Amino acid sequence: MTQNNADTNLPAAIHNRRDDLISLTQDLIRIPTLNPPGDCYREICEYLDQRLQKSGFATELIRAHGTPGDSDRYPRWNIVARHEGARSGDCVHFNSHTDVVEVGHGWTKDPFGGELAEGKIYGRGACDMKGGLAASIIAAETFVATHPDYAGAIEISGTADEESGGYGGVAYLAEQGYFDPARVQHVIIPEPLNKDRVCLGHRGGWWAEIETFGEIAHGSMPFLGDCAVRHMGAVLTEFENKLFPAMAARTTDMPVVPEGARSSTMNINSIHGGQPEPDADYTGLPAHCVPDSCRIVIDRRFLAEENVADVRSEVKALLEGLKSNRDRFDYDLREINVVLPSMTDRNAPIVQTVANEIEKVLGKPAEFVASPGTYDQKHIDRIGKLKNCIAYGPGILELAHKPDEYVGVNDMLDSAQIMAGALSKILKA
Numbered sequence: 322m323t324q325n326n327a328d329t330n331l332p333a334a335i336h337n338r339r340d341d342l343i344s345l346t347q348d349l350i351r352i353p354t355l356n357p358p359g360d361c362y363r364e365i366c367e368y369l370d371q372r373l374q375k376s377g378f379a380t381e382l383i384r385a386h387g388t389p390g391d392s393d394r395y396p397r398w399n400i401v402a403r404h405e406g407a408r409s410g411d412c413v414h415f416n417s418h419t420d421v422v423e424v425g426h427g428w429t430k431d432p433f434g435g436e437l438a439e440g441k442i443y444g445r446g447a448c449d450m451k452g453g454l455a456a457s458i459i460a461a462e463t464f465v466a467t468h469p470d471y472a473g474a475i476e477i478s479g480t481a482d483e484e485s486g487g488y489g490g491v492a493y494l495a496e497q498g499y500f501d502p503a504r505v506q507h508v509i510i511p512e513p514l515n516k517d518r519v520c521l522g523h524r525g526g527w528w529a530e531i532e533t534f535g536e537i538a539h540g541s542m543p544f545l546g547d548c549a550v551r552h553m554g555a556v557l558t559e560f561e562n563k564l565f566p567a568m569a570a571r572t573t574d575m576p577v578v579p580e581g582a583r584s585s586t587m588n589i590n591s592i593h594g595g596q597p598e599p600d601a602d603y604t605g606l607p608a609h610c611v612p613d614s615c616r617i618v619i620d621r622r623f624l625a626e627e628n629v630a631d632v633r634s635e636v637k638a639l640l641e642g643l644k645s646n647r648d649r650f651d652y653d654l655r656e657i658n659v660v661l662p663s664m665t666d667r668n669a670p671i672v673q674t675v676a677n678e679i680e681k682v683l684g685k686p687a688e689f690v691a692s693p694g695t696y697d698q699k700h701i702d703r704i705g706k707l708k709n710c711i712a713y714g715p716g717i718l719e720l721a722h723k724p725d726e727y728v729g730v731n732d733m734l735d736s737a738q739i740m741a742g743a744l745s746k747i748l749k750a
């Protein structure tokens with residue numbers, strides 16, 4: 322088979338696998354890999370193991386022992402599959418997370434049914450990101466079948482826990498050397514960023530818990546105690562008056578979508594003060610107490626132009642200000658987690674190659690974007706030290722984590738064609 326024939330044959334060969342792509346996606350959705358708690362990771366790895374071995378991949382199942390959430394009941398299993406070409410060359414790695422978030426309310430379809438209706442496959446994880454995983458498998462299998470003499474290697478990984486930080490998944494594999502630039506040179510993460518967009522990276526995140534303190538007393542004589550909830554009210558007022566306007570005024574050169582995320586943002590995830598919430602079946606009245614503790618969890622997302630030390634000290638300065646100006650104010654600030662921003666250079670080979678294939682297949686220039694939230698690129702960048710990494714996949718970003726999540730079959734086929742085209746370019750078949 323000549324090179325020209327092979328490349329012309331690729332789109333047709335992908336489209337011939339339409340039924341296989343549909344049933345593969347449905348099979349993946351029907352394995353309920355809910356995280357938390359981290360269910361069925363072994364099951365989905367075994368499924369992928371059988372499938373990829375049949376296509377000539379050498380596979381490894383790797384348990385991330387001792388990582389957050391890993392236990393004998395909920396072991397964190399990952400799979401790495403590798404196909405060697407006929408000659409030496411670069412390795413292209415497709416990384417997909419296998420976990421899905423909770424189902425939530427509002428579904429009209431079976432969240433683990435994988436129903437196909439009007440060209441869409443429904444289910445939790447259809448869009449984020451089992452559709453992307455299926456598309457990358459079809460792309461790799463088709464490429465290997467049509468270009469047996471290619472140079473280099475192709476890897477496909479299915480990894481745990483992306484939805485809870487990726488520590489039992491990509492972070493663990495990166496620590497074990499699986500993303501060493503000597504082993505892997507190009508990474509595509511088929512997260513749902515829309516089939517015509519190349520995602521270069523993501524903003525950073527800083528999560529912390531703030532606690533204000535008070536003194537318990539009888540609720541009829543609050544002046545004998547000190548109300549921790551009112552102290553927290555003062556914290557929130559400082560945030561409203563100073564922090565939120567300051568964050569909104571900051572903008573970034575990162576092409577973040579949606580555009581609202583091109584400023585710094587902060588969510589207050591939770592607030593709790595005073596007595597614990599009563600059980601649902603408790604019918605008594607609350608006791609009368611002045612709360613001596615109030616806690617909030619904040620989720621601060623920051624830009625490539627900011628650094629985490631400033632993010633931290635900005636919040637700390639507001640709290641210290643209250644401490645010196647507000648009577649009896651005291652607080653504790655506990656950092657929960659930090660993720661630094663990651664941005665791949667627009668001229669990196671994987672960016673340019675995939676962008677060219679998008680234009681070829683879809684007939685319009687690729688859009689370059691960055692993600693408001695983080696994904697596993699952070700670990701590939703920081704731990705793996707591998708910079709030539711993008712997210713590119715078929716799902717529609719806005720459907721992720723929503724009820725009646727779906728992935729379009731034609732979108733998967735287009736993406737698979739783009740991925741296979743990129744393999745063809747990089748692996749010099």
Ligand SMILES: [Zn+2]
Nearest residue numbers: 449450483512
């Ligand atoms: Zn995802």
